[in-house]
Amino acid sequence: MSAPVTDQLSDDERIIDTNVYLSRWPFRRLAYDETSKLVERLKSSGISQAWAGSFDGLLHKDVGGVNLRLYEECKTLGEGLLRPVGSINPALPDWQEDVRRCAEDYQMHAIRLHPGYHGYLLSDPRFEQLLDQALHYRLIVQIAVRMEDVRTQHPLMRIPDVDVSPLTGLLVPRPDQLVMLLNSQQVVRASLLGAMAALPGVYVDMAMQEGMGGLSSLLKEFPQDRIVFGSYAPFFILESSLLKLQESEIGNQISHAIRYENANRLNAGRP
Amino acid sequence: MIWDLHCHLNGVEGRTPDEKIVRMLEYADRMNVGKLVFYMGWPFLADPSPDELRSQNDQVLQAISHWSDRALGFAYVSARYVDESLAEIERCITNGPMVGIKLWIAAKCADEQIDPIIKRCSELKVAIFQHTWIKATGNEPGESSPDDLIRLATRHPGVPLICGHTGGDWEKGIRIVRPFEQISVDTGGFDPTSGMVEMAVRELGADRVIYGSDVSGRSFGSQLAKVQGALIPDDAKRKILGGNLKRMLTPILKAKGVSV
Numbered sequence: 001m002s003a004p005v006t007d008q009l010s011d012d013e014r015i016i017d018t019n020v021y022l023s024r025w026p027f028r029r030l031a032y033d034e035t036s037k038l039v040e041r042l043k044s045s046g047i048s049q050a051w052a053g054s055f056d057g058l059l060h061k062d063v064g065g066v067n068l069r070l071y072e073e074c075k076t077l078g079e080g081l082l083r084p085v086g087s088i089n090p091a092l093p094d095w096q097e098d099v100r101r102c103a104e105d106y107q108m109h110a111i112r113l114h115p116g117y118h119g120y121l122l123s124d125p126r127f128e129q130l131l132d133q134a135l136h137y138r139l140i141v142q143i144a145v146r147m148e149d150v151r152t153q154h155p156l157m158r159i160p161d162v163d164v165s166p167l168t169g170l171l172v173p174r175p176d177q178l179v180m181l182l183n184s185q186q187v188v189r190a191s192l193l194g195a196m197a198a199l200p201g202v203y204v205d206m207a208m209q210e211g212m213g214g215l216s217s218l219l220k221e222f223p224q225d226r227i228v229f230g231s232y233a234p235f236f237i238l239e240s241s242l243l244k245l246q247e248s249e250i251g252n253q254i255s256h257a258i259r260y261e262n263a264n265r266l267n268a269g270r271p
Numbered sequence: 272m273i274w275d276l277h278c279h280l281n282g283v284e285g286r287t288p289d290e291k292i293v294r295m296l297e298y299a300d301r302m303n304v305g306k307l308v309f310y311m312g313w314p315f316l317a318d319p320s321p322d323e324l325r326s327q328n329d330q331v332l333q334a335i336s337h338w339s340d341r342a343l344g345f346a347y348v349s350a351r352y353v354d355e356s357l358a359e360i361e362r363c364i365t366n367g368p369m370v371g372i373k374l375w376i377a378a379k380c381a382d383e384q385i386d387p388i389i390k391r392c393s394e395l396k397v398a399i400f401q402h403t404w405i406k407a408t409g410n411e412p413g414e415s416s417p418d419d420l421i422r423l424a425t426r427h428p429g430v431p432l433i434c435g436h437t438g439g440d441w442e443k444g445i446r447i448v449r450p451f452e453q454i455s456v457d458t459g460g461f462d463p464t465s466g467m468v469e470m471a472v473r474e475l476g477a478d479r480v481i482y483g484s485d486v487s488g489r490s491f492g493s494q495l496a497k498v499q500g501a502l503i504p505d506d507a508k509r510k511i512l513g514g515n516l517k518r519m520l521t522p523i524l525k526a527k528g529v530s531v
Contacts, residue, residue: 028442031465031469210488212490234465236464239496240490
């Protein structure tokens, strides 16, 4: 599937949303958890491309079925806006076949991991194998560091945040591997954020950036050319990330880089 | 005009209250927030002594002193120090410009020791903001939940109370306070999760929902989004973004001779 964009928009107006989900959040119906409604909502807010994972990837064990449905949903209802991002669970048997299908059968440009929900650490040897396979296929690896505030989780479903510190040791010898941390800002902070900033292949989205003028704060700690727009819609309200761009006084050039340019650069040369 | 119920000076750039509030108003201007309510100074103190309460209230009094058209203040008080808190209410509200109180996590509001504070605030018709959370990870020892708040409401029928953060776990918080018409919910200080404001309006009515951000720890943008992106009528948004707080504060503002 080639990289779709909304043709009527100029580059200055385009937004690439790197953090969108289809299907159903397991614990609550969301206002835009039907694909056609979400696509309409994204378009109305100027989103020209959205990298879409699936909430089904959190708990379903038939990940092959999850990714097939995601691929078909994006193709039939995505209106050229949705790019499917397949879920991979390296704790499942023969997960390597899921990676292959994402890359070869569905021509995906990225895969999305939920280590907290799948019960492994990034120090797990399977994650290192996954990185090697992703590098082979030139897949961007998105890691959902958190899906929900740990304080509000269902009491029978307590999911830990992901410790990304092993990435340093894994990515230094793999300088070409691209890793994007989603929903990371409440977890990856201070010296750990500095360690991630030192890895040229690590990108972060901004969905969970908080604080007054939060983007300005993030820009003091992380390179501007590796921060990308992410809304985490429909779990988060789309306006949240849009308004945060308005709130921080970051200038048009940096705003454009975050909204579009940085993610679009990752599109280049990928399916 | 947007009124923001929930603002803090803590964590803001600037060495003095005057410098900090100027910085905050710059951001507020960018987001079209017209009126801001401040409470607690810096640093955040979970169980402040009477001297620390006074000092933190002094910081807020100083911050709002030159911005009477934009900034309001609530006095930071503690049920651990009832007499001293009553004195702060007299100093900051009766004889000062503040228009409400903030109760944080020093003591649970279910405990009857807090009652003289609530009684005095009721006499003055000032706003009463109680922080609440329901944490899956466990509350702090003195941290109230919405269940604590409804016990307080039961002892003080008819006294308006604000349920800070809607209990954080808002699906539970809304249900807990639902039967208590005197309780309004604050939308600030938790993630911009889809559906919160819609549920609050459906279950409580728009008149009982008040926009707050919890800046500077939170972003104006993420917190405004909860209301501005909600699938509710425009009239309900207007109430939440300013109308309800203005209505709640009108008696005390009028008593102070402030035009509203």
